[in-house]
Amino acid sequence: MPAKIEIYGTTSCNKCVNVREFFDKKNIEYIDYMIDLMPLEKDEMIRRCGLKYYPQIFINDKHIGGEEELLMLEHEGNLQVLLTEVS
Numbered sequence: 001m002p003a004k005i006e007i008y009g010t011t012s013c014n015k016c017v018n019v020r021e022f023f024d025k026k027n028i029e030y031i032d033y034m035i036d037l038m039p040l041e042k043d044e045m046i047r048r049c050g051l052k053y054y055p056q057i058f059i060n061d062k063h064i065g066g067e068e069e070l071l072m073l074e075h076e077g078n079l080q081v082l083l084t085e086v087s
Contacts, residue, residue, distance in 0.1 A: 003083040005030035008045040009055035011037065015067040016055040022070065028083070060085060 005023065009016030011034050023030050033041040035054065042052075049056050049063045057064050059082045064073060073079040 002029060003085070004058075004060050005083075006033065006058040007031070007055055008033045008035060008041060008057075010035050013054050019055045019057060019067050019070060022074075059083065 005028065007016070007019055007023075007030050009019065009032070020030075020032065033045070035042045035045070045056050046052055048058065053066070055066050057066065057070055062082070064070060064082070070079070073082065
């Protein structure tokens, strides 16, 4: 079963676009909560992670952070581990 990936972001934020492109290039599916189109999701994001800036990424309901944290996980080889963990 593939990992459940959720991205909270906006349609125009550069980091949000970069995160989507990162997953798209790897053919990894994700749920995309675009706050500018779905404003009620912002409250849910804040409830889940306590942060108000974008993007915020969750893998199997675990908050991993934003673009920098995603790239660090990839660089360290830990992203694949998270993607293969059973939720």
